[in-house]
Amino acid sequence: NAGVMQNPRHLVRRRGQEARLRCSPMKGHSHVYWYRQLPEEGLKFMVYLQKENIIDESGMPKERFSAEFPKEGPSILRIQQVVRGDSAAYFCASSPQDGVEQYFGPGTRLTVT
Amino acid sequence: QKEVEQNSGPLSVPEGAIASLNCTYSDRGSQSFFWYRQYSGKSPELIMFIYSNGDKEDGRFTAQLNKASQYVSLLIRDSQPSDSATYLCAVNPGGGADGLTFGKGTHLIIQP
Numbered sequence: 023n024a025g026v027m028q029n030p031r032h033l034v035r036r037r038g039q040e041a042r043l044r045c046s047p048m049k050g051h052s053h054v055y056w057y058r059q060l061p062e063e064g065l066k067f068m069v070y071l072q073k074e075n076i077i078d079e080s081g082m083p084k085e086r087f088s089a090e091f092p093k094e095g096p097s098i099l100r101i102q103q104v105v106r107g108d109s110a111a112y113f114c115a116s117s118p119q120d121g122v123e124q125y126f127g128p129g130t131r132l133t134v135t
Numbered sequence: 136q137k138e139v140e141q142n143s144g145p146l147s148v149p150e151g152a153i154a155s156l157n158c159t160y161s162d163r164g165s166q167s168f169f170w171y172r173q174y175s176g177k178s179p180e181l182i183m184f185i186y187s188n189g190d191k192e193d194g195r196f197t198a199q200l201n202k203a204s205q206y207v208s209l210l211i212r213d214s215q216p217s218d219s220a221t222y223l224c225a226v227n228p229g230g231g232a233d234g235l236t237f238g239k240g241t242h243l244i245i246q247p
Contacts, residue, residue, distance in 0.1 A: 057237075
């Protein structure tokens with residue numbers, strides 16, 4: 023499967039726990055984007071990364087959220103001390119370069135109980 | 136604040152007819168434009184992208200871009216029941232800020 027991969031597909035966390043979401047871009051893609059889709063709301067950009075660099079994190083909440091894309095391995099979106107309002111679908115997308123089409127992974131559905 | 140506006144629908148179209156979906160955007164400097172299809176509970180699937188003024192056709196789909204009017208549209212010819220989904224318009228502002236700005240989507244229903 024050469025598409026964008028995300029895991030886990032479903033994640034349940036209790037309030038106060040940490041959530042780690044992983045994303046492997048399509049083969050040949052070095053640009054990774056994270057988006058969040060809250061129930062009944064549109065997709066919202068969170069962060070844009072290239073290998074070992076955060077390019078744009080203007081959509082990321084200032085506290086509890088962080089992202090990385092190491093030299094080796096998948097990109098990780100980390101949410102510390104989760105709250106019920108973090109329950110959403112988190113999608114990762116990748117592209118081969120700036121400004122071109124982005125392809126989405128299947129998403130991680132996070133439920134905070 | 137950069138905005139992308141779409142009519143939420145539902146837009147109901149008979150099978151075999153042309154479905155026309157519209158989108159306006161606020162950032163005049165936007166560089167590239169995308170249409171995604173999203174089925175309920177699934178991830179967005181890229182349908183069309185367009186970077187220049189005019190029309191771009193791919194199979195049953197045609198994307199139209201008018202930068203002067205800040206308007207993007209998607210036409211679906213010979214609509215099929217399987218085209219029933221939410222269609223998301225997305226805009227890339229360019230200039231290194233590559234995060235897409237999405238509209239809230241238009242819910243399209245193709246009536247058999």
